[in-house]
Amino acid sequence: MDEEYDVIVLGTGLKECILSGLLSVDGLKVLHMDRNDYYGGASSSLNLTQLWKRFRGNDKPPENLGSSREYNVDMIPKFMMANGTLVRVLIHTDVTKYLHFKAVDGSFVYNKGKIDKVPATDVEALKSQLMGLFEKRRARKFFIFVQDYEENDPKSHEGLDLEKVTARELITKYGLEDDTIDIIGHALALHINDNYLDQPAKDFVKRMKLYAESLARFQGGSPYIYPLYGLGELPQAFARLSAVYGGTYMLNKPECKVEFDDNGKAFGVTSEGETAKCKKVVCDPSYLPDKVQKVGKVARAVCIMSHPIPDTKDSHSVQVILPQKQLGRKSDMYLFCCSYAHNVAPKGKYIAFVLTEAETDKPEEELKPAVDLLGPVDEIFYETCDRFVPTNKHEEDNCFISTSYDATTHFESTVEDVIQMYSKITGKVLDLSVDLSAASAAAE
Template sequence: MDEVYDVVVLGTGLKECILSGLLSVDGLKVSLTILFTILWFYVLPTNLNGDLLNHMQQVLHMDRNDYYGGESTSLNLNQLWKRFRGSDTPPAQLGSNRDYNVDMIPKFMMANGGLVRTLIHTDVTKYLNFKAVDGSFVYNKGRIHKVPATDVEALKSPLMGLFEKRRARKFFIYVQDYEESDPKSHEGLDLNKVTGRDLISKYGLDDNTVDFIGHALALHRDDSYLDQPAMDFVKRVKLYAESLARFQGGSPYIYPMYGLGELPQAFARLSAVYGGTYMLSKPECKVEFDTDGKAFGVTSEGETAKCKKVVCDPSYLPDKVKKVGKVARAICIMSHPIPNTNDAHSVQVILPQKQLGRKSDMYLFCCSYSHNVAPKGKYIAFVTTEAETDNPEVELKPGIDLLGPTDEIFFDTYDRYEPTNQNSVDNCFISTSYDATTHFESTVKDVISMYSQITGKTLDLTVDLSAASAAAEE
């Protein structure tokens, strides 16, 4: 720990691990705090020649916690029981402890989205296997419906009447054909000036149609996008359709085999290839500041790793963040898929705020033994939302009621934080807490923004997505 590093990364949450991977690829000397020691000869390819070894940057890994992954860890059944029930002896009828990998921050990846592009950019896909998610649904007028994302699906959807289907079809054709560099596809609209509301008015779409397009396709969390330039709205809908087409399955999402806990481990392997050294259970990782208030290192057990910049999650610098909300969630173990989802083994259902008379959308996430996160015949479902009350059991009831019978159910809440510091002043780069969404789009935006702040560069994610297709199991 006597080395001087370019960056010290505190925390093994997914955001911190992605940033460590990106910085390692850039050739920075990085210190990433993580839990488990991964043997050098296990993670480092044996066929690397001496020249490459000499050019690799040294990376130090530590963690104050006794588990891997930070807030985004995955738990086996015994760990889940101990965390929520205070005991590590769950009922035998739930199956083998080792067959469970229960994500604490459950999210799917858009197949054509930012996280997949980041995985390919860093070559982390070689450590992972993915499988397409079976279904993408939206709650509308008390029922669950498949989300239509193309002009063909719009004509088949029971969400709309005959005339509305025709209007929606024209809108989807416009989005599918839109190319920012081709004025002929713009139909006379400047999407950097025209608002989302103006664009929707042009096609005469009714409120229910706007609701599922804005929230289940564009993945907006509120309706503020309607009064903003329509460019982002169109790009989001286009991304959904492109992701859906990538695997030609029932949804635009993919998900790693064995759960999201595989992602931090994959980025840890990447960091090891660039010269990583691992230390475990490092207590009280304290960020050190000089008289000018600039971070210059991290101290643990009397030793200080010096650095130029510190990257961390909010828990490491609580005096430099503010609380901005709270997430409520229910974690459910079931013996059946979510009803009315075509028996999908993995599925996302979005409940738009207006459909529930709420300020925030609600999300259902379900995965199962098909992704190796539960024993055969078992399903893991989550219901999450931005908390608007102090009673998660009541607040989450509309989503829980859609699940059918549950074998076990756990309720939980956690606070969300955002940084308040100026990183140009203190050299500290703090991630935001994970939101209630069950997709990674907002997570990746935070990572890319932090990367630009840390490096002063724009991350180029214009990569060949065929690697994602190769890594995914149909």
């Protein structure tokens, strides 16, 4: 502990573990500490006994649910876009060698009280049950424009400058109906509300292209992949990477108090009477609560079931997006399921999650529209978690604090935060121009 480090990282959540891995690869001397005796922090995966202890206050789950150690229940459940930024980071760092992935079976959207497959290409638009005949043709033309659009090829722009044209104006050009816009904006472009409609259309089109490219990567029923044994494997994989490049890990370190000099700059971390010195501190919001502010909260339900989600073609793993307008809400609701096929539960068992940006203090009532789609559940647990963002100026205090995880069921916003933090810490841009064909080799 009496050594000096370039960076001390506090908390072994996914964001912190990715950063410690990236910084170690860059040759920085990294010490990584956690007050818990396990990896993952808020983004850990729990066995059945741990799940019971967390939600029910005892460690005696019913025997009919099967072996505790066969469960790996994510506390921050998310899928990975097969062509997305997290996959690029995994390949860039060669962390894929520590993990095995499986394609997610299905991607669905809730529309007018029913669950239907998300149409993502011009071919799927023509087959979709979500649109009438004329709307299918209009949607097909729009999908062809998106598929053909190349930023550096003006011929593919159809005379539109997507830096200036808003998403609303682009959609209007194709005459799409409100329900179709809802599906495209929320289930394909994965926007969490309708603010995107009045912003430049470039990001909207890029998000749609990412979805379509991810869908094409594994020729499956969705654009998502998911690691075997749950997301708790991800922080541990990046921790291994950091250790390979000289990073030092200390779990079960109580308190972990950040020390500041007279100018308010962090210079070290004290735990159990010893202080390790450093130039910079990286941490999650719980380690520096006076330097963050609450910006919202996530309502979550965790369900153990003995069957797949109805109307999802018996999918073992699936995402269902419930757009805000369908529920009369300000933000979308997400339904997410994985099963024994991903080694996260005993044979015959499924784990379903319902998440949303909380708009009330009553998660049971708020999450009911999605929970009702699940059919009978063996067990259900509810919780609400506060979301925080940093308020400090890192150039003044040498502290780099991650934002809390949002309600989305994909990792794009998570990794955006990591990449921005990496640039602030190092002054460099992370180069993620990698060969994505390596991702296919990492997935089963």
